[in-house]
Amino acid sequence: xxxxxxxxxxxxxxxxxxxxxxxxxxxxxxxxxxxxxxxxxxxxxxxxxxxxxxxxxxxxxxxxxxxxxxxxxxxxxxxxxxxxxxxxxxxxxxxxxxxxxxxxxxxxxxxxxxxxxxxxxxxxxxxxxxxxxxxxxxxxxxxxxxxxxxxxxxxxxxxxxxxxxxxxxxxxxxxxxxxxxxxxxxxxxxxxxxxxxxxxxxxxxxxxxxxxxxxxxxxxxxxxxxxxxxxxxxxxxxxxxxxxxxxxxxxxxxxxxxxxxxxxxx
Numbered sequence: 001x002x003x004x005x006x007x008x009x010x011x012x013x014x015x016x017x018x019x020x021x022x023x024x025x026x027x028x029x030x031x032x033x034x035x036x037x038x039x040x041x042x043x044x045x046x047x048x049x050x051x052x053x054x055x056x057x058x059x060x061x062x063x064x065x066x067x068x069x070x071x072x073x074x075x076x077x078x079x080x081x082x083x084x085x086x087x088x089x090x091x092x093x094x095x096x097x098x099x100x101x102x103x104x105x106x107x108x109x110x111x112x113x114x115x116x117x118x119x120x121x122x123x124x125x126x127x128x129x130x131x132x133x134x135x136x137x138x139x140x141x142x143x144x145x146x147x148x149x150x151x152x153x154x155x156x157x158x159x160x161x162x163x164x165x166x167x168x169x170x171x172x173x174x175x176x177x178x179x180x181x182x183x184x185x186x187x188x189x190x191x192x193x194x195x196x197x198x199x200x201x202x203x204x205x206x207x208x209x210x211x212x213x214x215x216x217x218x219x220x221x222x223x224x225x226x227x228x229x230x231x232x233x234x235x236x237x238x239x240x241x242x243x244x245x246x247x248x249x250x251x252x253x254x255x256x257x258x259x260x261x262x263x264x265x266x
Contacts, residue, residue: 045214054253074143082111085150087209087212089209090153096150109216116213142179146163149164171199175195181203221262232251
């Protein structure tokens with residue numbers, strides 16, 4: 001009970017300091033500015049700065065990123081490539097979040113890719129292409145966007161922490177046949193170790209919300225990757241819990257890890 005009392009006191013102390021008991025209601029004077037262009041630019045900046053580049057090059061050399069904007073044809077695949085609801089996660093409009101693009105105004109990662117590449121670059125979207133489609137498409141490279149569905153509170157509890165189907169098969173079909181970057185949309189580390197060897201580049205995008213353009217900003221080199229992991233990325237759930245300093249600390253990517261890139265030269 002003393003531990004609970006201590007936690008409550010610290011919370012109440014901050015609330016008193018901020019004057020939340022004297023003025024408990026928000027000032028609505030600036031409510032019409034919510035979601036303004038300036039707000040969206042800040043959100044876009046937050047997205048690109050929070051991205052973590054986990055891999056760039058199959059053997060640590062010959063990096064795939066940044067991607068060229070001007071090329072012949074590229075493939076965008078994955079359940080999370082064109083889904084604002086998945087980008088936003090839980091507690092967005094509804095408690096558990098929503099699936100699809102009708103919940104609010106924003107830019108999906110697919111739309112961001114189309115906005116960014118050269119006008120002559122053909123962008124083909126196929127949510128879950130089979131191997132024959134991939135091999136016959138003559139694509140120069142692929143962007144695969146997979147992850148978790150939206151959730152909140154106990155509905156997000158998981159004992160396996162895997163990406164949603166058909167994510168694994170999409171990665172296998174695409175990355176097994178061509179150069180690819182996999183973008184993971186999730187609120188936490190998920191199991192990626194089985195796929196890493198087939199992936200050229202891997203990006204943790206977390207939950208980028210409405211501003212998917214921030215993801216494209218870094219993928220195509222308008223800005224460099226600078227983010228670092230705020231928590232350890234495990235290999236297997238059998239390793240959990242895992243913390244820095246543990247005797248058998250052997251993560252897929254350690255706490256604080258994150259590769260960097262420089263903005264592409266114009």
